[in-house]
Amino acid sequence: MWPISDTDTLFWSLLILTFFVAGLVKGVTGMGLPTVAMGVLGAIMPPVAAAALLVVPSFVTNVWQLVTGPDVRSLMRRLWPMMLGIVAGTLLSASLLTRGDTHLTTAALGFALLAYALYTLFAKQICVPPRLELWLSPLSGMTTGVITGGTGVFVIPAVPYLQALGLSRDDLIQALGLSFTVSTIALAAGLALHGAFNVGNLWQSALLVVPALMGMVAGTWLRQRISPALFRKGFLVCLALLGAELASRAFR
Template sequence: MMYDISGIFIITLTFLVAGTVKGVIGLGLPTISLAILTVIFGLPEGMALLIVPSFLTNLWQALSGGYTSIILRRLYIFLLAAACSVFLGASIFMQVDPSSLSTFLGVLLMVYGLVNLANFSFLLNSRQVIVLAPLAGALNGIFTGMTGSMVVPGVMFLQALGLHRDMLVQAMGMLFTLSTGVLALAMYEGSLLTLELGAMSSLGLVPALVGMALGQRIRKSLSEAVFRRVFFLSNLLIGAYIIVSNQLAY
């Protein structure tokens, strides 16, 4: 589709907001941008539009922190499973009604919001990690290919490892970078990532970076705990809206 001025404005504003969220709490750019773009443009375009800003901002996050070798030694099976299974999810995406997958995206957003609002947490021992790493990675990759959402159950698995904050943030960056890169390849092979969508996605990079810089400034004068609750509540509400709007469309 051709994007008019209003469409370009929406894309720019979406990544400015999503980048600001990421700047404040260190995560949320793919989730927020995907949710908003899906509501406005639909799931297939929303997934394509997040590719460039998500990949490049998370690549920076993945390469900073100084824990790359440690994370790879501990999580290579999880990360490999998450990356490889994106193709399976993408193949399902190309065979299923997008409205059904949009509803599933809404469910994932609600689960992600509820789990974090409830402060639900648990720790895995080393034996459980060995068993669950490939399963959590595979499910995360399948859900990424189906919906573009990269957080369930992958982020919950990473949180359950008891990593300290900096290592957790870098590990999430590595997960999101790999997932986004493979998703881009899968969508391109399925003719879902066109040249125009790639150009529009690239347009979102600058506002995303501006938003991140703005968010880092806001973080100094704002309670991160309060902002995190607003973020997860937003996930919950947007997820519910996507579900309801899809059901009403039938």
């Protein structure tokens, strides 16, 4: 057996804690695992490395969220143009994350986190009329894909767009699971396309499924005992501060 250094122990302890907290946030709010994981890990390692670790935990937790919803078929029929846009945008922009310019990608990640946090905190709820979905869905998907490929974060503008469709609570949770699942698969494909996703190292990402699922279970339990709105606000404030710190690196 190979000896494990103190540095390795600290590194894996941080990974496990990060994915547990990310799962906790997802369990309480229904979203946030990739956002938290990329935000924390992007501050200590290249974003492309953080994105590779994210793939399996994100896929497993999002598929779980997707299949437990009420009617995935009708959602897929309604949202397929958006999903197609996500795939296309992610594959087209994945080179931004893999080109090795960590200064730029870290700053871009910061701006994405900051924009998401501020929008969610302060923006008023909008409503998308059904007649506009035909062109807004692929546009929203493509924009989400471009941001995903460049930063590893796939919440903007997918989350506010899906919230604006007037879906029921259960349908919204399932639609988010669908969007995040497709984004995760597209991100893995984009990283692999540019040689940044080594299937041989998939076990490292797979190991992090356990703390992520434990966090989700704990978050679901916690959601029944605290105010989700209060937790969400605190989470978004912390996310905004983290995003601002990462974004500030563009000016250093």
